[in-house]
Amino acid sequence: MAGDEEESKTGGAEGVEDDTAPKMKELHMRERAIARAEDLQETKVEGKMRDRSGLTELHFNETIQQAVNKKLDELEISNGRLNSAAKIFKKICGHYPAAIGKAVSKKERQDDALEEQSLVYGEIQFRTFALALEKIRHKYGGLSEPGGIFVDVGSGSGKPVFAAMLMHEFDRVIGIEILTGLHELSRDMEAIWHERKHKIGGITEKMSKTQIEFIRGDIFNVDWSDATLAFVNSTCFDDEMMNRLVEPADKMKPGSFFISFTRRIPSENWQVLEYERHLMSWGDATVFIHQRKADLQT
C-alpha cells in the first residue's frame, strides 16, 4: 500500500520529525496508528500489538468483516444488503485509500499552519459504519421507507456519504468539509460515481438518482437542520467542538438519528439508543447511535 511505503521511508504516515511540538506529536501518533491499522478490514491479526507511540495496546482476534458478520447474525439481520453495498463501495472509493486523504489533509494543514485537533484526519471503515445504519433500520425503526437526508458533519474525502447512499435510498446525501483538498477528493469520487453508476450492477434506480452535495465549508456556518440522519466522526473533536455541535444538532427534527464516534452528542435533546465498541482503522472506538427526542429541553 502506498501509505505504508511512505510510512517506512519517513518514519510515520505524515513524516513527523522528533522535534515536533508535543501537542502535534500526540495527534500524529494517532494518525500513524490509523495508517498502520488500515488494512485490518481484510487481514486477520491475532493477539495484540502496540501502536508506535507505545501507549496504546490494540487487541485483535478477528477482522472487521468477521466482527460485523457476527453482530449481524446476533441481531438476525441478513448480511445481503451490506455485502452488496460493500462491493459497490469498493468500486467507487477503492482507489482512494485513507493514506491519500491523510496526505492531502496533512499538506493543507501544514501549508496553512492549522493545528486544531478537530482537523486530524481519519476515515470510517465501511462495514462498521454500515452496521450502524442496519441497526437503525432493524432495531430502532429508522430508514424504514426510502427517502430522507443524510449529512456527514466533517466529511473528509466523502466516504461516509457514499456508504450511506449505498445502504439506503436517501433523497439527498450531503458532506460538509472545511479543507479544500479533501473536498476536492470527494468531488473526484462523485465524478467516478456518475461515470460508473450505470455500469455497476446492484444500484437501484432510486439510488442512482440520489442527489449528492459536497459543500466546502464550516459545519457551524452551513444549515443542516433538515438532515434525518447525521454522522460525525468525532474521535478527534474536543469538548468545545462537541458542545458547539449541540446547537445545530438540536435544530434537527424529532425522531431523526445521529451517529457519532467516541463521544456522544452532549445534549439532553438526544437519547442515546446504544453505544458499542467497534474495531476501527485506528483501533477500537465507541459508536453512539442517538435519536432526537420529541420535546426540546431548554
Ligand SMILES: C[S@@+](CC[C@H](N)C(=O)[O-])C[C@H]1O[C@@H](n2cnc3c(N)ncnc32)[C@H](O)[C@@H]1O
Ligand atoms: C476524522 S475526519 C472524518 C472524515 C469522514 N467523516 C470519515 O469518517 O471518513 C474529520 C473531518 O472533519 C473535518 N472538520 C473538522 N472541523 C470542521 C469544521 N468546522 N467544518 C467542516 N469540517 C470540519 C476535518 O477536516 C476532517 O476531514
